[in-house]
Amino acid sequence: MYTLGESLVFYSSLIFSLAVSLAISVPLTGALVRLRANYNPKALQLDPEGNAHVHTGPIVTSFFGMLRRVYRIEGWAGLYKGLMPTALATVVMTIFAIAALDSRGLASHGRVDTIDTGILGAFLSSAVGMFIALPAAILTYRSIVTPYKLPFFGLMYSLRVLLTPTERRRPWILYLTPGLLATEFLRILYTMVVLRSLRILLLRNFTPFKFGIYLGIEILSVAFTCPLEVMSTKLAIQRNHATTEYNSVEQEVEDDGIEAHEYAEYSNEEEDVIGLRHEKDPYLGFLDCFKRIVDEEGWQTLYRAWWVTMLGAIVSATAAAAQFQGFS
Template identity: 80%
Template sequence: MLGVGELLFLALTLALSLVVSLLITVPLTGAIVRLRANYNPKALQLDPEGNAHVHTGPIVTGFFGMLRRVYRIEGYAGLYKGIMPTALATIVMTGFAVAAMDSRGLASHSRVDTIDTGFLGTIAAMTFGMLVGLPAAIVTYRAIVTPYKLPSFRPIYALRILLTPTEGRRPWTLYLTPGLLATEMMHILYNVVVLRSFRLLLLSSTFSPFKFGIYLGVEMLSVIITCPLEVMATKLAIQRNHASAEYNSVEQEVEDDAIDAPEYAEYSNQEEDVIGLRHEKDPYLGFVDCFKRIVDEEGWQTLYRAWWVTMLAAIASASAAAAQYQANA
């Protein structure tokens, strides 16, 4: 049983680590989200009225180039857009993780044993986690890409900017965003069906560097599939739903939302936004439509923006899995 002093020290340590983590990760995450969300078609486009015009968004192909562009147009405040929803989501998830710990196992073995729930149990657990975290991810991504200044301590006002009137009245509409759930479920199924199967086959028995090398190669090659899913999920998450009561979630309202809020560019005397966004009256209609239109309009390379981030995550996942199986051996 931990004493009051130990609990206070643990709480202060967690709070400090959270602050440091947010200071480092929020600008990096923001640059990745903007890079993947940037809409930059390469050919002649049709506007919502059917008129042909050339729509060319900002040409930013690199991570560091995006960081510099964010700082130039929006300053330090722009680098930390999305910090409030990120912090709240992190605190909630950390609370769940701490609550789920087996304190006796933690004290006696210096680690937390994960529960092997089996194939269906793993899918169910990951799906539940995705459904719980999806609204937070949508709000965070939109807070990052919006050109409007959002007050940190006026969440209702900020949500009125980030969400459409339809989404505000019927929050479950966020789950009906065309193609988003399908994209997330494909990501989960690939991780469980393919990667988990290879992990059990290669790492659950006697550990060897050769088997780990094969599994690491599988994780790295999986970037070919998982990176496009992550890019598509980003583009779909920022796509706002304007459904009227008599229409479905794809049907767009006639008038744009009346947003009366200052923009970052106004404060920096810039006449451009950090990224280009697809017109809300011309949305992606689903998973297949999103994939085809990204390839047709922006090129297949768009699906691999910031691929190295997905690669690093794959390497870290393989290393963590190997360490876990070695510890349990």
């Protein structure tokens, strides 16, 4: 049993660490999402009516360049777009972790042990978690890329800006966003089945040589996982519509009647941070998204901020090695 004082110290430390984590991670995540979502075709495009026009989004090629651009155009408020959905999702997942894993009791023994459910169990658990978290991820990405000012505590107003009337009437249509579920399941399948199998095979009997092999595999896997992350970002911000004249992701016929103010109205800049694909010309699925990104923006677009994915792979491999050493 814990005393009242010990509980207060634990929860105070937890709240402080979460606040510091959000203060650091939200601007960095925002820059990453914007960089990968930016639509910048390399050639002449056709509008939905078949007329040729030049659609050129901002040419930003680096992560830190995007970070500086966000601050220049939208200021500190722009850097912290997406804070509320990120904070809510973090709090919910933290409460779940404490309840499910009894983190305080485990911490008293010096470490927090993860649940070993096997490869299939890990995949199913991750798939269910992804399915539950997907709407939150969609709202977070859209709140980051929207040019409109969203109040921190104006939930209903923000939902009207971020979601189409169709999505508000039928929230489950978010799961039908063309290509999004397929992209996420592919990513989970690779990380939780392929990489997890190799991790167990190579790191169960830990040696520096085996760790080096596994680390190399994780790094090379970036060639596969980074394009999936870029595609997921582009697909998540693609809003779903339901008009009879077009397909299910095209523009609503009726105007939603929202009077929203853009960040650019409050600065000397007259441009948005990023360019977005026209909603009447959506990606129609996983393969269509991949092909059109390569054809319109170039294959390099699929590897935007690849080094962020690689850093995550290195951290994952190092943590796995430490975990297996701890169990040995």
